[in-house]
Amino acid sequence: MGNILIKGVLLQGRKxxxxxxxxxxxxxADSIEAEGATVIDGSKKAAIPxxxxxHTHSAMTLMRGVNEDSHLQEWLDIIWKMExxxxxxxxxxxxxxxxxxxxxxxxxxxxxxxxxxxxxVKAISDMGxxxxxxxxxxxxxxxxxxxxxxxxxxxxxxxxxxxDPLNRFAIAIHAPYSVSESSIRxxxxxxxxxxxxxxxHLSETKKENNDCLQQHGLTPTRYLQKLGIxxxxxxxxxxxxxxxxDIPVLAENDVKIVHNINSNLKLCSGYRFKYKxxxxxxxxxxLGTDGCASSNNLDMLEAMKTTALLQKGWREDxxxxxxxxxxxxATLNGARSLGLNCGKVEEGALADLVLVDINNYAFTPxxxxxxxxxxxxxxxxxxxxxxxxxIVMQNRKVAGEEEILDRVNSIxxxxx
Amino acid sequence: MGNILIKGVLLQGRKxxxxxxxxxxxxxADSIEAEGATVIDGSKKAAIPxxxxxHTHSAMTLMRGVNEDSHLQEWLDIIWKMExxxxxxxxxxxxxxxxxxxxxxxxxxxxxxxxxxxxxVKAISDMGxxxxxxxxxxxxxxxxxxxxxxxxxxxxxxxxxxxDPLNRFAIAIHAPYSVSESSIRxxxxxxxxxxxxxxxHLSETKKENNDCLQQHGLTPTRYLQKLGIxxxxxxxxxxxxxxxxDIPVLAENDVKIVHNINSNLKLCSGYRFKYKxxxxxxxxxxLGTDGCASSNNLDMLEAMKTTALLQKGWREDxxxxxxxxxxxxATLNGARSLGLNCGKVEEGALADLVLVDINNYAFTPxxxxxxxxxxxxxxxxxxxxxxxxxIVMQNRKVAGEEEILDRVNSIxxxxx
Numbered sequence: 001m002g003n004i005l006i007k008g009v010l011l012q013g014r015k016x017x018x019x020x021x022x023x024x025x026x027x028x029a030d031s032i033e034a035e036g037a038t039v040i041d042g043s044k045k046a047a048i049p050x051x052x053x054x055h056t057h058s059a060m061t062l063m064r065g066v067n068e069d070s071h072l073q074e075w076l077d078i079i080w081k082m083e084x085x086x087x088x089x090x091x092x093x094x095x096x097x098x099x100x101x102x103x104x105x106x107x108x109x110x111x112x113x114x115x116x117x118x119x120x121v122k123a124i125s126d127m128g129x130x131x132x133x134x135x136x137x138x139x140x141x142x143x144x145x146x147x148x149x150x151x152x153x154x155x156x157x158x159x160x161x162x163x164d165p166l167n168r169f170a171i172a173i174h175a176p177y178s179v180s181e182s183s184i185r186x187x188x189x190x191x192x193x194x195x196x197x198x199x200x201h202l203s204e205t206k207k208e209n210n211d212c213l214q215q216h217g218l219t220p221t222r223y224l225q226k227l228g229i230x231x232x233x234x235x236x237x238x239x240x241x242x243x244x245x246d247i248p249v250l251a252e253n254d255v256k257i258v259h260n261i262n263s264n265l266k267l268c269s270g271y272r273f274k275y276k277x278x279x280x281x282x283x284x285x286x287l288g289t290d291g292c293a294s295s296n297n298l299d300m301l302e303a304m305k306t307t308a309l310l311q312k313g314w315r316e317d318x319x320x321x322x323x324x325x326x327x328x329x330a331t332l333n334g335a336r337s338l339g340l341n342c343g344k345v346e347e348g349a350l351a352d353l354v355l356v357d358i359n360n361y362a363f364t365p366x367x368x369x370x371x372x373x374x375x376x377x378x379x380x381x382x383x384x385x386x387x388x389x390x391i392v393m394q395n396r397k398v399a400g401e402e403e404i405l406d407r408v409n410s411i412x413x414x415x416x
Numbered sequence: 417m418g419n420i421l422i423k424g425v426l427l428q429g430r431k432x433x434x435x436x437x438x439x440x441x442x443x444x445a446d447s448i449e450a451e452g453a454t455v456i457d458g459s460k461k462a463a464i465p466x467x468x469x470x471h472t473h474s475a476m477t478l479m480r481g482v483n484e485d486s487h488l489q490e491w492l493d494i495i496w497k498m499e500x501x502x503x504x505x506x507x508x509x510x511x512x513x514x515x516x517x518x519x520x521x522x523x524x525x526x527x528x529x530x531x532x533x534x535x536x537v538k539a540i541s542d543m544g545x546x547x548x549x550x551x552x553x554x555x556x557x558x559x560x561x562x563x564x565x566x567x568x569x570x571x572x573x574x575x576x577x578x579x580d581p582l583n584r585f586a587i588a589i590h591a592p593y594s595v596s597e598s599s600i601r602x603x604x605x606x607x608x609x610x611x612x613x614x615x616x617h618l619s620e621t622k623k624e625n626n627d628c629l630q631q632h633g634l635t636p637t638r639y640l641q642k643l644g645i646x647x648x649x650x651x652x653x654x655x656x657x658x659x660x661x662d663i664p665v666l667a668e669n670d671v672k673i674v675h676n677i678n679s680n681l682k683l684c685s686g687y688r689f690k691y692k693x694x695x696x697x698x699x700x701x702x703l704g705t706d707g708c709a710s711s712n713n714l715d716m717l718e719a720m721k722t723t724a725l726l727q728k729g730w731r732e733d734x735x736x737x738x739x740x741x742x743x744x745x746a747t748l749n750g751a752r753s754l755g756l757n758c759g760k761v762e763e764g765a766l767a768d769l770v771l772v773d774i775n776n777y778a779f780t781p782x783x784x785x786x787x788x789x790x791x792x793x794x795x796x797x798x799x800x801x802x803x804x805x806x807i808v809m810q811n812r813k814v815a816g817e818e819e820i821l822d823r824v825n826s827i828x829x830x831x832x
Contacts, residue, residue, distance in 0.1 A: 064783065064787075065782075065788050065792065068787045068791075071734055072734070075734075097777060101778075265725040266729075266791070268732045268733060268734050296792045297778065297792045306725065313684060316686075317684060318487055318488070318682070318684050319485050319486065322485050323484060361513060361517040361820075361821070362517075364513060365478065365481075365824060365829075367481045367482045368481035368484055371484045372481050375711070375712035378715070378794035378795060378796060405777070408781060409781065416783075
C-alpha cells in the first residue's frame with residue numbers, strides 16, 4: 001500500500017484534495033502536496049463513500065434470471081434443485097462475479113450470506129473488498145443437521161482466524177421459520193461468547209408473520225425477544241411486516257434494520273417499509289440488494305432510487321426520504337451496523353471511497369449532485385473505486401474482468 | 417443513407433444477420449452478404465427495437481434536480497418562475513441534451529410536449545431522432561390567451577410542413593383542468609380536420625379527479641367523452657386514477673394509454689396503475705418517462721424496470737407483468753399508438769434499433785436475455801443506436817456530445 005492523492009474532486013459541494021495514507025483517509029484540504037503518491041485527477045469527478053450492501057447472497061449471481069415472472073414456490077423449487085450442485089469452483093467464481101459487479105457499481109463492503117464461506121472469502125479477498133461472512137444456520141428443525149452445523153461452525157470459525165482481516169466471520173440465523181429454537185439459542189450464545197455479529201431474515205413476508213403468530217402466539221420479533229437473542233449485534237434483513245409494537249422492542253435492543261426494496265417488490269413480499277417509524281424510534285436503517293436469484297443485480301444506486309421512490313409513493317409524501325438520509329442508508333448506516341469506521345469521506349475514516357464521473361448528461365446541469373446521482377444517473381457513473389486504501393477499479397477497468405466472465409460462462413451450466 | 421449489415425447479433429435467442437437498406441430493416445437471416453454495406457460486428461451484442469418514450473417534456477432537462485424532496489406547490493412555483501425565462505437558445509440546447517440522453521439510453525422515438533416546438537424540432541432533427549411534437553394548448557381559461565394559442569397553432573402547423581419528416585406535428589390539450597371547454601373542442605376539431613394525433617394529461621392525480629367530479633359531475637374521462645373528443649387519435653398520459661367505469665369508455669374510443677411510473681411515484685400521484693384491466697379491455701398501453709424536472713431522467717430501461725416491480729408489488733402477483741409484454745410497452749405499443757411501423761426488429765419495419773453490449777457482468781450468465789436487460793443491466797449496456805437507418809451512436813459515442821454538455825453548462829444559469 002502507498003499513498004493516493006485525489007486532486008480537485010467535488011466533495012460535498014466543494015473542490016477538494018483528498019489524501020489516502022495506507023488504508024486511511026488521512027487529509028482533506030483545498031490543496032495537498034504528497035511526494036511519491038499515486039495522483040488521480042478528480043477535476044471532472046465527485047467523491048462519495050463506497051456503498052455498503054447490507055444483505056446479499058453473493059454466489060447467487062450464478063442464478064441471475066434463471067426463473068422469472070413466477071410464484072415463490074415454483075421459484076424455490078428451481079433454486080433448491082440447483083443449490084446441491086454448487087461446488088467450490090462455482091462458489092469461488094460466482095462470488096468473484098458478484099464482487100466484480102459490486103466494484104463496477106461502487107460497493108466496497110457487503111454483508112454476505114451464503115454457503116461455503118471459506119471459499120467465498122478467498123474470492124472476496126482476491127477482489128480486494130471488505131465483507132462480513134456469516135456462517136449460516138438453517139437446520140429446518142432437523143436435529144442431526146443442527147449438530148452437523150454446530151460442528152462445521154466451530155471448524156470454520158477456527159479457520160477464519162487466518163482470513164484476510166478485511167473479511168470478518170459472523171453468525172447467520174437464517175430465519176425464525178427455518179431454524180430450531182435450540183439452534184437459534186446455540187448460535188446466539190456462540191456469537192455473544194466470541195463477540196460476533198448475527199444476521200437474520202426477519203418479517204420478510206406476511207405468511208411468515210402469520211405462521212409465527214399461529215405457532216408461537218407471537219410476531220417473529222417478539223418470538224426472538226422471548227428467546228433472548230435480540231441485541232445490538234443483530235442485523236435484521238427485510239422487516240417489511242414489523243408491526244407498531246415490534247418497533248420499540250427492536251429499538252430497546254438496538255437491532256440493526258436492513259431494507260431490500262427491489263427484492264420485496266419483485267417477490268411480492270410487500271413494500272410499506274416503515275422507514276420513518278424506524279428512524280423516529282432511533283433505529284439504524286441501511287439498504288441491501290438481496291441476491292441475484294431474486295432481485296437480479298447488486299446495484300446499490302438502484303436500491304437507493306427504488307427506496308426513495310417507494311417511500312415517497314406509498315406514503316404519498318414527497319419529503320418521506322430526503323436525499324442526505326438516503327445516502328446514509330446506503331453508506332454510513334451500514335458501516336455503523338457493522339461497527340466499521342467507513343461509509344463516510346472524512347479524515348481518519350477507512351479509505352473506502354468512490355469517484356463518480358460527472359462529465360456526462362446525467363449530471364448536466366448539476367443543480368443538485370445527490371439528486372443527479374440517485375435520480376438521473378445509473379451506476380455506470382462509478383469511475384474509480386478505492387477499498388481499504390487500494391484502487392480496485394480505475395476508469396471502469398477491473399483487473400481480471402474478462403477471466404471472471406469467461407470462467408463463469410464456462411461452468412454455470414453445471415447448475416441446470 | 418447507405419446499407420448497414422449487422423453480423424451475428426443475438427435476436428430473440430438466435431444469432432442472426434440483419435440488413436438495413438435505407439431506412440428499412442430489409443432482411444433478417446442466418447447469413448447475409450451485402451457489398452458496400454457498413455458492417456457492424458454483432459458477436460457480443462443483442463438487437464432490440466429502439467425504445468419509444470411516449471410522454472416527456474424534452475427541454476426540461478435544463479431543470480434536472482432543480483427542486484427535490486418538496487411538495488407539488490413549491491415545486492410548481494419554482495418551475496413556473498423559470499419557464500418565462502426560456503428562450504430559443506435554451507430550448508434548442510435543452511432539447512439537444514434530452515436527445516443525447518435518449519440516444520445514450522436507447523430511445524429512437526419520442527412524444528414530446530413543450531414550448532417553442534419549431535425550435536425543438538430543429539434540435540431533434542439535428543440529433544437524428546424520430547418524434548411527435550404536439551403544439552400545446554394551455555389557456556388556463558383565459559379567452560385572450562386561447563385566441564393567441566389558436567393563431568399560433570395555425571402558424572406553426574403551416575411551418576411544420578417544412579419540418580424533417582421524422583418529426584410530426586400534433587396537438588396537445590394540456591389537461592381538462594387547465595384548458596377551457598371551447599379550446600378543447602377547437603383543438604380536437606383542428607386535429608380531426610388535419611388528421612393529427614392529440615396528446616393529453618388524464619387523471620394524473622386524485623385531486624384532479626375530485627375537482628372534475630365537483631365541477632362537472634363527471635370523471636375527467638367522462639367529461640372528455642361528453643365533449644366528444646375521445647378517439648383513436650388521443651394519447652392519454654398518466655391515467656393513474658381511471659376508474660372501472662372509465663375503462664370501457666376509453667376502450668370503445670381506442671384511446672391510447674401512457675404509463676409514467678417514476679414520475680407518479682416521485683410526485684406522489686399514485687402507483688396503482690391498472691395495467692391488467694387496460695390490457696384486458698384491449699387498450700394499447702405504452703410507457704413514458706415524463707420530463708426531467710419531475711422524474712429526472714429519460715431512461716426507458718429504468719421505466720420498464722420500475723413498471724414491472726410496481727405491477728408485481730402492488731398487485732402482490734409475480735405474474736402481473738411478463739417480460740415480453742413489458743418490452744412491448746416500451747417499444748411496439750408506443751409505435752402503434754403513433755401509427756408508426758417501428759418498435760420491432762422485423763423485415764419491412766423502420767430501421768429504429770439498438771444493439772446491446774452483452775459482454776459484461778449484467779448478462780453473465782445469460783439464462784434470460786430480457787430478464788438481464790430489465791432487471792440486471794442499466795442503460796449503459798446500450799452500445800449502438802440506429803434511427804431511421806442512420807447510426808446515431810456507435811461504441812457509446814455520439815457526435816457533438818461534448819459541445820452539448822458545454823453549451824448547456826454555459827447557459828442554464830439564466831433560468832435561475
